[in-house]
Amino acid sequence: MKKISLKMVALIAAMMMCLSAEAKTEDVGGRVIDAQGEPLPFVSVALLASDSTYIQGATSDVDGIFQIKTTDACCILRFSYIGYRTKYVNVNSSEIGTIQMEEDQAMLSEIVVKGQMPKTKLTGNSMITTIQGTFLCQSGTAKEMLAKVPGMTQKGEDLEVLGKGTPVFYINGRKMRDKDELKRLRSEEIQSVEVITNPGAEYDATISAVVRIKTVRREGAGFGFDLMAANNQDLAFGFSDPSSTLNLxxxxxNLDLFGMVNYWSWDSPNDLHITQSTFLRADEGIRNILQDSHMRNDWHGEGLNYNLGFNWQINDKHSLGARVERHDQFKTYNDMWVDTENNLTGRDLSHQGGHTHYPYNWQGNAYYNGQVNKLNIDLNVDFLTDKENDDNQIDVYLPETQTMQQNSHISSRLWATKLVLSYPVWKGQLQAGTEMSFVKRQSCTSITNYPLPSTDADVKENNVAAFVAYNANLDKFGIVSAGLRYEHVGFDYTDNLDAENNMTRYQDEFFPNITWSKQFGAIQTSLSYTMKTVRPKYSSLNDHIYYLNSYTLSQGDSKLKNATMQEVSINARWKWINLFAAYERRDNTITQVPMAYNNEGIMLMKQANLSYPVRNLAIFLSANPTWGVYSPSWTIGGQKFWNTMTYDDPRSATGKTDVTFTKPIFFFDIYNTFRFKHSWQLEANANIQTKGDVLNFRILSPSYNVSFVVQKCWLKNDALCLRASISDVFQRSVQDMAHDCGFFYTVQKTRSRSHRLDISIRYTFNASKSKYKGTGAGKAEQQRMGNN
Known part of the structure; x- marks a missing residue:
């Protein structure tokens, strides 16, 4: 009995010890921020015993939030992050609060010399890459650097997210409206880049990808400036394009004032060779019209950009600010010669000279960021207004002399507001908010001495959205993010010349998204589903027919529907290797469809919705290692469309023919960076694209762009930097495309002059990062207000 009692006592004691240990185990959480007060993602958080023995670790998420299980043996948390001083905090309660990290400039300098590879972490639906302290921070402009960031690529002059297309960019929470800002922002100013491949419910349903850029906060108060001057020399035609930017x-x-002035000049010469074969029904049977055209197009523009703003950090929990921008363009003109040989008139020769005037282009943003207890508030108000006048004179010399004048006047106005509220709930963050935009666009066009009617139309669109999202860390199960966005869109089209064309329509749509992410050992993975939409640009919601050249007209459609996209994607990362794959279905795809305007070979390129779904699969594999002074960045990928289109064809017995677009296209991005002592850097880069089909076009020839870069920096923290680059060395950045439309087949060979030498120099004095935290509202509507 005594023996049994001793066993029972021992068993009960053991159970009590386990229960006691369990009772002392709890989740400890907090938030990590940088010196600027902004969230610091994937900071390493280590739980240490009193003798500094490592117990376990965790990582802060994209919002800087971390959670870690403690035991009775622990008493210290260690926070470490590349480029920041390691910080130690005693554990006294379950809420650590806010941990503010301090930058270590000495560490940053040492890391740069060693040339560390970028640290990329896959977090939910995004990849966050540390730029500061890696070879990427010495890549020239932000645009040059972003092409090397995991998940990004460059196609021609545009940056894209792999498999997602052109993203929306944010810089320190502020929406980037001018894409040339990436040419003015230097890579050494950037702390980290977050590539979001599945934007959540807080983003407009038309946004398929987001890139958030966070800059470095430099020490120093008082006055500071940086000056950049560059010259881009066209080596084929001799054009010289200078530019200069001054940031003050x-x-x-707690008050931060800032301003910027930028001057730019750009020349864009292009050569196009177009062959067309058109089959039409005629009294004598089938008529085949052949055309062989050569186009030389020269565009020139100069302009000034300005911005002025302030930020007021009221206290640690409240800040507000405002920013106003103006964009001026002057000496903007386009000069084009078209020489066509055909089997109708023998030869057509025409010249178009156009001038574009921008009376005004104003943009503004005001924001408030605040925290009330645990509730975070983010409010933005945006305003945009602009006007554009185009005067285009068309002189036809052959077969008969004729002069036409085509004029257009466009004015747009946007008011938008966005409110985002977030609150910690259970194991994650609950987010809810609303976004509203109100757009008005007026446009009128006319052409003389040509049988096309004038137009005068007004477009109004009001978009009211509400959204809710939740992000939860479910421990061993992983991280789950889910959201739902509701959008109510009211569209009103008024034809001031013909009331029968007036149209009003309302749309109510829901857009869900969900992401699951989990780490399996050293492999980070995420699986996502999202639904998005594509709305036609306002310039496409116009029934007016525009004159392009003697044999080509273009037309929009006020009754265009929104396209809908559903996508499933997977992302996986192991060390410095990343794999991304996405399968997408598009309904009501918006594209340009050719049709016969008359029996004289004139084609009408009309905006239209496809009546059947289009599917595509994209797969990309990238690697970003560093071996000593050598830091390559390689990406290989491919994209395949499944698309079959039915066109009229008088050669067919049924009068119809099916054209299939299924040939895959492959991409290769090869960047090689060599970082040496004394701030010398060399680069050898190449972008390659193969033949293939894209939606309803065929790429007929491969193209490649080879470039070389040499860079040297001086002074403390590389304050003075000289960079020289030569692009398209072998002048093979070409694009040969075919448009097969049954009765109509055209081949276009484009030679864009990208063979250029770019030399830039920049100097930075007492640099400090802008505290501006405005994220902007109505971004999708601002993009759609473009004319193209």
Whole structure:
């Protein structure tokens, strides 16, 4: 009995010890921020015993939030992050609060010399890459650097997210409206880049990808500036395009004032060779019209950009600011010669000279960021207004002399607001908010001495959205993010010349998204589903027919529907290797469909919705290692469409023919960076694209762009930097495309002059990062207000 009692006592004691240990185990959480007060993602958080023995670890998420299970043996948390001083905090309660990290400039300098590879972490639906302290921070402009970031690629002059297309960019929470800002922002100013491949419910349903850029906060108060001057020399035609940017800053206490002036000049010469074969029904049977055209197009523009703003950090929990921008373009003109040989008139020769005037282009943003207890508030108000006048004179010399004048006047106005509220709930963050935009666009066009009617139309669109999202860390199960966005869109089209064309329509749509992510050992993975939409640009919601050349007209459609996209994607990362794959279905795809305007060979390129779904699969594999002074960045990928289109064809017994577009296209991005002592850097890069089909076009020839870069920096923290690059060395950045439409077949060979030498120099004095935290509202509507 005594023996049994001793066993029972021992068993009960053991159970009590386990229960006691369990009772002392709890989740400890907090938030990590940088010196600027902004969230610091994937900071390494280590739980240590009193003798500094490592117990377990965790990582802060994209919002800087971390959670870690403690035991009775622990008493210290260690926070470490590349480029920041390691910080130690005693554990006294379950809420650690806010941990503010301090930058270590000495560490940053040492890391740069060693040339560390970028640290990329896959977090939910995004990849966050540390730029500072890696070879990427010495890549020239932000645009040059972003092409090397995991998940990004460059196609021609545009940056894209792999498999997702052109993203929306944010810089320190502010929406980037001018894409040339990436040419003015230097790579060494960037702390990290977050590539979001599945934007959540807080983003407009038309946004398929987001890139958030966070800059480095430099130490120093008072006055600061940086000056950049560059010259881009066209080596084929001899054009010289200078540019210069001056950024000014003044900081006193909690007030930050800033301004910018930028001058730019750009020449864009292009050669196009177009062959067309058109089959039409005629009294004598089938008529085949053949055309062989050569086009030489020269565009020139100069302009000034300005911005002025302030940020006021009221206290640690409240800040507000405003920013206003103006964009001026002057000496903007386009000069084009078209020489066509055909089997109708023998030869057609025409010249178009156009001038574009921008009376005004103003943009503004005001924001408020605040925290009330645990509730975070983010409010933005945006305003945009612009006007554009185009005057285009068309002189026809052959077969008969004729002069036409085509004029267009466009004015747009946007008001938008966005409110985002977030609150910690259970194991994650609950987010809810609303976004509203109100757009008005007026346009009128006319052409003389040509049988096309004038137009005068107004477009109004009001978009009211509400959204809710939740992000939860479910421990061993992984991280789950889910959201739902509701959008109510009211569209009103008024034809001031013909009331029968007036149209009003309302749309109510829901857009869900969900992401599951989990780490399996050293492999980070995520699986996502999302639904998005594509709305036609306002310029496409116009029934007016525009004159392009003697044999080509273009037309929009006020009754265009929104396209819908559903996508499933997977992302996986192991060390410095990343795999991304996505399968997408598009309904009501918006594209340009050719049709016969008359029996004289004139084609009408009309905007239209496809009546059947289009599917495509994209797969990309990238690697970003560093071996000593050598840091390559390689990407290989491919994309395949499944698309069959039915066209009229008088040669067919049924009068119809099916054209299939299924040939895959492959991409290769090869970047090689060599970082040496004394701030010398060399680069050898190449972008390659193969033949293949894209939606309803065929790429007929491969193209490649080879470039070389040499860079040297001086002074403390590389304050003075000289960079020289030569692009398209072998002048093979070409694009040969075919449009097969049954009765109509055209081949276009484009030679864009990208063989250029770019030399730039920049100097930075007392640099400090802008505290501006405005994220902007109505971004999708601002993009759609473009004319193209």
């Amino acid at each position: 800053r003044y900081r006193r206490n």
